[in-house]
Amino acid sequence: MQFKHFLQFNDFCREEYEYLFERARWIKREFKQYRQYWPLADRTLAMIFDKNSTRTRLSFEAGMHQLGGAAIYLSTRDTQLGRGEPVEDSARVISRMVDIIMIRTYEHDIIKRFAENSRVPVINGLTDEYHPCQILSDIFTYTEHRGSIEGKIVAWIGDSNNMCNTWLQAAEIFNFTVHVSTPPGYDIDPKQIGLNDTTHFEKFANPRKAVMGADLVTTDVWTSMGYEAEMEQRRNDFAEFCVNTEMMSLAKKDALFMHCLPAHRGEEVAAEVLDGPQSVVWDEAENRLHTQKALMEYLLLGRLQAEK
Ligand code: CP
Ligand code: NVA
Numbered sequence: 001m002q003f004k005h006f007l008q009f010n011d012f013c014r015e016e017y018e019y020l021f022e023r024a025r026w027i028k029r030e031f032k033q034y035r036q037y038w039p040l041a042d043r044t045l046a047m048i049f050d051k052n053s054t055r056t057r058l059s060f061e062a063g064m065h066q067l068g069g070a071a072i073y074l075s076t077r078d079t080q081l082g083r084g085e086p087v088e089d090s091a092r093v094i095s096r097m098v099d100i101i102m103i104r105t106y107e108h109d110i111i112k113r114f115a116e117n118s119r120v121p122v123i124n125g126l127t128d129e130y131h132p133c134q135i136l137s138d139i140f141t142y143t144e145h146r147g148s149i150e151g152k153i154v155a156w157i158g159d160s161n162n163m164c165n166t167w168l169q170a171a172e173i174f175n176f177t178v179h180v181s182t183p184p185g186y187d188i189d190p191k192q193i194g195l196n197d198t199t200h201f202e203k204f205a206n207p208r209k210a211v212m213g214a215d216l217v218t219t220d221v222w223t224s225m226g227y228e229a230e231m232e233q234r235r236n237d238f239a240e241f242c243v244n245t246e247m248m249s250l251a252k253k254d255a256l257f258m259h260c261l262p263a264h265r266g267e268e269v270a271a272e273v274l275d276g277p278q279s280v281v282w283d284e285a286e287n288r289l290h291t292q293k294a295l296m297e298y299l300l301l302g303r304l305q306a307e308k
Contacts, residue, residue: 003120005115005118005122005123006132006295007111008108008130008169008194009136009169010172010173010194011132014174016298020298021291021294023298024290024294027290027294028287031066031289038067039068039304040064040067041068042069043064043067043068043099043300044069044072044099044100045069045072045098045099045296046072046094046098046101046102047061047071047072047103047125048104049104049125050081051105051225051226055261056126056288058289060102063293067293074094087114088116088117089117091114091115091116092117095118099120100121100122100299101121101122102123102125104126105126106128106226107127107129108128108130110127111127121300129165129192130162130169133292134288135163136291137288138218138258138260138284138287141287144283145256146215149215150174151176152177152215152216153214153215153216154176154178154179154214154216155207155216155218156218156219157181157207157217158182158222158238159222159223159234159238160180160188160189161224162224164180165193168180168201169195172200176200177200177202178202179202179209180202180204181204181205181206181210183237183238186237187203188203211250213251214251214252215252215254215255217243217251217256219241220259221262222235222238222264235267242266242267242269242270243257245272248273257273257278257279257280259284261281
């Protein structure tokens with residue numbers, strides 16, 4: 001049987017994203033009208049969490065329920081995965097019992113090995129290297145507010161983490177430019193990120209320069225899950241990388257601010273920016289639900305008729 005996984009952003013092409021956005025718009029509209037839509041009745045999603053989550057768990061669990069299916073939460077803390085059962089064996093077993101699987105874990109290699117041994121589609125719910133579901137929602141959100149992201153400038157301020165890497169992959173697919181500003185020692189690695197070339201990003205030592213003329217300014221926590229031992233060091237290293245009102249004022253007048261959340265007000269972002277008029281962070285969070293419903297529908301049912 002032919003099926004796809006969604007492990008990193010460049011697993012899908014532009015045309016597939018346009019299809020997903022069209023579906024997400026329709027699914028969102030129906031949901032807001034309280035109209036029942038159960039295309040995944042009798043389908044089951046297994047969600048495996050190796051790290052904490054609020055949005056990812058809730059959006060997948062509620063989303064599957066709203067599509068008529070069921071979702072099962074599995075944590076590595078209380079499954080045999082946490083007691084050393086090989087990822088490959090777990091994949092073989094779990095994928096015989098459910099229709100689709102979402103995993104949040106550490107190294108990307110873990111999810112790759114899992115997918116290679118799975119009989120059903122696997123979705124990346126965040127790894128150390130990538131967070132494709134979040135960028136799916138973020139680009140959908142940008143489009144809702146400002147139209148196409150093609151040709152625009154996205155300023156990434158802060159850590160060269162899973163979110164940054166995924167924005168960089170998305171830039172190649174949607175043809176926009178990322179202005180990346182990271183502190184010394186936290187540089188991006190285009191090869192490891194899996195970029196095809198260097199034409200869709202520009203690096204800036206000074207975050208203020210990166211933000212100049214940007215259509216969208218975005219950042220994320222200085223210390224991602226799994227890097228807690230470096231927290232103190234990172235607080236020092238990132239001290240100049242707080243997106244505050246003064247920094248935002250250098251971007252285009254109508255620039256948006258995004259953050260995948262959870263956020264630390266006063267660290268990577270000032271409260272006035274996160275809670276200010278340019279911030280669309282709550283829309284980004286909500287759109288996780290609608291875009292992932294479109295994603296699960298696509299992975300399980302393929303393309304549907306245009307009128308749906
Ligand atoms: N943005 C995001 O993935 O949030 P959670 O960690 O709460 O899932
Ligand atoms: N970069 C953050 C994102 C959390 C949703 C982390 O990996 O912890």
